[in-house]
Amino acid sequence: xxxxxxxxxxxxxxxxxxxxxxSGLSLIYGLMGVLNFxxxxxxxxxxxxxxxxxxQVMHVSNxxxxxxxxxxxxxxxxxxxxxxxxxxxxxxxxxxxxxALVTVGIALVVGxxxxxxxxxxxxxxxxxxxxxxxxxIGSAHIPVDRFLYIGVAIILLLANTALLRxxxxxxxxxxxxxxxxxxxxxxxxxxLAFSTVFFLGGFAAGVGGVLVxxxxxxxxxxxAGSYLIYGFIVVVIGGMGSVPGSFLAAMxxxxxxxxxxxxxPGLGDFVVVFLLAGVLLLRPQGLLGKVKS
Amino acid sequence: xxxxxxxxxxxxxxxxxxxxxxxxxIPTHSVTALLGRNGVGKSTTLKAIxxxxxxxxxxxxxxxxxxxxxxxxxxxxxxxxxxxxxxxFSSLTVKENLTLATRDDKDVARQELVxxxxxxxxxxxxxxxxxxxxxxxxxxxxxxxxxxxxxxxLIDEPTKGLAPKLVTEVAxxxxxxxxxxxxxxxxxxxxxxxxxxxxxIVMDQGRVVFQGxxxxxxxxxxxxxxxxxxxxxx
Numbered sequence: 001x002x003x004x005x006x007x008x009x010x011x012x013x014x015x016x017x018x019x020x021x022x023s024g025l026s027l028i029y030g031l032m033g034v035l036n037f038x039x040x041x042x043x044x045x046x047x048x049x050x051x052x053x054x055x056q057v058m059h060v061s062n063x064x065x066x067x068x069x070x071x072x073x074x075x076x077x078x079x080x081x082x083x084x085x086x087x088x089x090x091x092x093x094x095x096x097x098x099x100a101l102v103t104v105g106i107a108l109v110v111g112x113x114x115x116x117x118x119x120x121x122x123x124x125x126x127x128x129x130x131x132x133x134x135x136x137i138g139s140a141h142i143p144v145d146r147f148l149y150i151g152v153a154i155i156l157l158l159a160n161t162a163l164l165r166x167x168x169x170x171x172x173x174x175x176x177x178x179x180x181x182x183x184x185x186x187x188x189x190x191x192l193a194f195s196t197v198f199f200l201g202g203f204a205a206g207v208g209g210v211l212v213x214x215x216x217x218x219x220x221x222x223x224a225g226s227y228l229i230y231g232f233i234v235v236v237i238g239g240m241g242s243v244p245g246s247f248l249a250a251m252x253x254x255x256x257x258x259x260x261x262x263x264x265p266g267l268g269d270f271v272v273v274f275l276l277a278g279v280l281l282l283r284p285q286g287l288l289g290k291v292k293s
Numbered sequence: 294x295x296x297x298x299x300x301x302x303x304x305x306x307x308x309x310x311x312x313x314x315x316x317x318x319i320p321t322h323s324v325t326a327l328l329g330r331n332g333v334g335k336s337t338t339l340k341a342i343x344x345x346x347x348x349x350x351x352x353x354x355x356x357x358x359x360x361x362x363x364x365x366x367x368x369x370x371x372x373x374x375x376x377x378x379x380x381x382f383s384s385l386t387v388k389e390n391l392t393l394a395t396r397d398d399k400d401v402a403r404q405e406l407v408x409x410x411x412x413x414x415x416x417x418x419x420x421x422x423x424x425x426x427x428x429x430x431x432x433x434x435x436x437x438x439x440x441x442x443x444x445x446x447l448i449d450e451p452t453k454g455l456a457p458k459l460v461t462e463v464a465x466x467x468x469x470x471x472x473x474x475x476x477x478x479x480x481x482x483x484x485x486x487x488x489x490x491x492x493x494i495v496m497d498q499g500r501v502v503f504q505g506x507x508x509x510x511x512x513x514x515x516x517x518x519x520x521x522x523x524x525x526x527x
């Protein structure tokens with residue numbers, strides 16, 4: 001029972017990391033129809049900026065340093081995402097094959113530049129001392145960092161939901177996910193919403209990059225690989241454009257993967273792909289996605 | 294004085310030449326009906342004016358060119374668009390649909406006009422627009438165009454697919470709106486056109502083939518020849 005609980009909470013923590021990658025992907029695809037393979041590079045940029053801040057600027061591994069690394073990593077990734085959208089992707093709207101090729105190219109270039117600069121070896125991200133502590137629930141000892149991942153994911157979900165529900169730009173984004181031509185026909189510059197979404201998606205990925213680095217015990221240019229793939233799977237299962245759907249799917253995938261790997265090592269990826277196929281067959285719009293007319 | 298001038302407008306979509314030099318003018322404070330058989334280019338004309346389709350030719354709003362402008366700037370210049378099939382935002386509430394469309398939330402007079410024309414929308418403000426009936430959705434679409442002070446409203450088949458009772462409701466609303474604004478109306482419902490239009494433009498195969506007054510609509514032979522339908526007897 002204790003092992004069951006430990007694996008469950010660890011799975012939710014992993015799901016929280018998937019959600020941080022997937023939330024931006026979901027909005028970007030849902031609003032703009034952009035299949036953004038460069039999203040993993042936003043995560044990598046956030047991770048490296050977080051590493052730079054923690055190790056080169058602060059020199060002290062405490063809670064405030066880690067929070068600063070998350071915020072700076074998020075901002076840097078958000079600005080990078082904004083630049084990618086403004087300079088490259090804004091010229092390629094409605095050209096889906098070109099978008100895929102260009103964003104794959106950006107991911108390769110960012111990876112190569114960072115590898116040339118820092119090498120592919122893991123560089124240790126300084127974390128606060130309490131990261132190695134555990135919390136006892138019953139007789140299960142659960143690493144305390146898992147709760148941090150879950151907490152950050154919940155904060156970003158709530159912030160995202162509040163922005164979408166209660167702000168003017170959120171209203172434009174929600175309408176744009178449904179019908180961006182009609183939003184423009186109402187006199188609204190929907191491209192401002194596009195840029196906002198790219199920034200927010202990049203910010204979440206950047207924060208996720210710092211947390212993934214803490215979870216993986218280090219930063220490397222290769223760190224985003226599997227998380228980007230899982231991010232896409234989360235988006236498809238949760239429903240394109242649905243941030244709550246991404247949250248739900250990320251949690252389900254994280255938990256199922258951890259349990260599958262525990263009871264049959266190596267089975268986790270297979271079970272997730274099986275789940276993906278099932279959702280595509282039975283509910284192609286995803287768990288909380290809407291069928292587009 | 295003309296609000297809108299269209300001269301030699303051409304639209305090509307995927308190698309298909311849809312509009313072949315369409316030209317017409319829309320006088321201020323009038324309702325102009327754009328008529329013709331299905332597929333002659335009426336909706337394409339409206340979309341080209343809104344910048345939703347790439348086009349060649351002259352499009353002027355109050356004498357200033359709007360050809361080639363981005364859609365949102367054309368709307369900000371004062372052209373409102375009520376598309377065929379409404380295209381309301383179904384996941385948003387009625388109130389959110391109207392809030393999204395409102396460019397000047399201090400224009401209380403416009404909001405009162407909309408409330409007076411469509412009181413039902415006030416009572417259903419918190420309802421998701423996608424759950425409304427077809428007629429109510431059409432009212433949302435028209436209200437969205439009326440919440441701003443516009444130079445002209447382009448309305449594409451507002452009674453299409455509606456039950457007869459709802460057609461009457463929408464027609465009544467359009468009749469009241471007609472006194473408030475300039476309107477270019479694409480419509481197959483000839484009784485409605487006869488009731489509110491002062492000018493008629495007929496298109497055929499991507500060209501304008503007639504411009505004049507609505508009195509011809511009372512001539513069954515003319516209606517059958519120009520529009521391919523019966524209905525000129527009323």
